[in-house]
Amino acid sequence: MTRRLALALLAGAASLAGCTVGPDYKGPPPLGAGAPPPAFVRADAAAVPTAAQTGRWWTALGDATLDLLEQRALAANADLAAAQARLHQARAGLRVQRANTLPSANVQGTYVHARLPGLSLEQDGDSSSRFDFYNDGLTASWEIDLFGGRRSVEAARAQAGEADAKLADVQVSLTAEVAQAYVSLRDRQRRIALGTQSVSLGEQALLLGQQRLDRGTATRGQIEQARQQLDEARAQLVPLLTQRDAYLDELATLLALAPGALDAELGSAASAPLPPREVAIGDPAALLRNRPDIRAAERELALQTAKVGVADAARFPAIKFMGIFGLGGTSPSDLVDPGKLTALLAPQISWSFLDFGRNRAKLSQAEAVRDEAEAKYRTAVLAGLRDAEGALARFRDQRLIVADRARALASATTAADIAAQRERAGTATKIDAADAERRRLSAESGLAAEEAALTAAFIGVEKSLGLGWS
Structure with missing residues (x-):
């Protein structure tokens, strides 16, 4: 009779195992008025709607040094290592939840000494039974989740997916930070070189002015003006030197190195790389699929939906x-x-039917957390779309600024050439030619800064699209 009861319980449990409670997750909710448009509205002709590659976008800049720095950062960065560890934790948790749905068996030895009142196996007048029991062999247990079903596994799977998306998000931020720091470093190095030339010209102009003053062909006011220009050129050089060192240290930190470790390797000046003529940006729908923070928000929603079923x-x-x-x-x-082969089967049924609303309250709490996750997903979508549109607008407008700066440099170069010709012809002084060359250097420095800003805007576009992970 006991065996039939146990078998009946086992058969009933198997038949009820499919009775999973809680909502089934059917994907992210419809966005309604917040749905993405078919194409980005702030893009210009340089941003083409072809599909963007999620991986090594920085190779489009054509800078071998940057490529190597990105590779080293992806291999050594501490924040990335921490995100990878969190992913490993989540995947291990998924394996644990899967294993929890299956029986477990152990090898063990057992000794039991029992006294059972009311049951007499001995003829000594005692109304209780005492006996010893020895056993060695296998013990097995299986807790059947009748109504939770696969919800715990679903939750663990969603958590692993969220950890994977957050790892990708760290990769996106890391690759963008490395590229931005590298571009800023090259910009400062180039502008330091130009500023040094400007200081040298100012020193020459001051020396020539002093000679003219000694000959009586210049005024004290002209000398003070030349000295003022020289001091301003020197003052403008100092913050560039400070920023150069800061970007060297930032790059070292991103590569998990001590500050100063890259000074010798990156100390030689070089121009900042320029973005390609055309940039593949895909469409807003692709952004929702590629951008890791949006994918993480969607996996969080799936996780909290599964937890409703668990509750x-x-x-x-x-x-x-x-x-x-x-x-x-x-x-x-x-x-x-x-x-002496022995077998023991002990089924157990538990039901917390009288909990004074405790489980009902936990269910309401889980449903509220799920609703919060849904609202955060909608917010993440709108924030991602806004981020991408803003980055595209900055890239579009920065291209116009660079074009204006290039024309200004062309005019300043022409003016400097004319002044040099006049100086050689004797119709202009060396001071006039030096002033024209200094203005040309200033225009070139301005163009260098705006070109670096253009590359930074390109980096911003790639980051806003969620690119840089694989």
């Missing part, structure tokens, strides 16, 4: 089976007697 299942009965199979009996010698 709902806690209101229903649970069944657990425990069994022992091995050799044993009432004496230690039975542990090695093949004829």
Whole structure:
């Protein structure tokens, strides 16, 4: 009778195992008025709607040094290592949840000494029974999640997906930060070189002015003006030197190195790389698929939806089976007697039906957390779209600024050439030619700064699209 009851419980549990409670996750919710448009509205002709590659976008800048720095950062960065560790934790948690749905077996030895009142097996007048039980063999247990079903596994799978998306988000931020720091470093190095030339010209102009003053062909006011220009040129050089060192240290930190470790390697001046003529940006729908923070928000919504099912299942009965199979009996010698084969099956049913609304409150709490996750997903979508549109607008407008700066440099170069020709012809002084050359250097420095800003805007576009992970 007991065996039939156990088998009946097992069959009933198997038939109820499919009765999973809680909502089924059907993907991210419709966005309604916040749905993305078919194409980005702030893009210009340089931003083409072809599909963007999610991986090594920085190679489009054509700078071998930057490529190497990105590779080293992806291999050594501490924040990235921490995100990878969190992903490993989440994946291990998924394996644990999957294993929890299956029976477990252990090898163990058991000794039981029992006294059972009301049951007499001995003829000594005692109304209770005392006996010893020895067993060695296998113990097995299986807790059947009748109503939670696959919800715990669904939650663990969504959590692993969220950790994966957050790892990708760290990669996106890291690659953008490395590229931005590198471009800023090259910009400062180039402008330091130009500023040094400007200081040299100012020193020459001051020396020539002093000579003219000594000959009586210049005024004290002209000398003070030349000295003022020289001091301003020197003052403008100082913050550039400070910023250069700061970007060297930032790059070293991103590569998990001590400050100053890259000074010798990157100390030689070089121009900042320029973005390609055309930039593939895809469309807003692709942004929702590629951008890691949006994918992480969607996986968080899936996680909290599964947890609603887990909370709902806690209101229903649970069944657990425990069994022992091995050799044993009432004496230690039975542990090695093949004829003393023993088997024990102990089904257990538990149901917290009287909890004064505790489980119902936990279910309401889980549903509220799920609603919060849905609202955060919608916010993440709108923030991602706004970020991308803003980055595209900055890239578009910066291209116009660079064009204006290039024309200004062309005019300043022409003016400097004319002044040099006049100086050689004797119709202009060396001071006039030096002033014209200094203005040309200033225009070139301005163009260098705006070109670096253009590359920074390109980096911003790639980051806003969620690119830089693989």
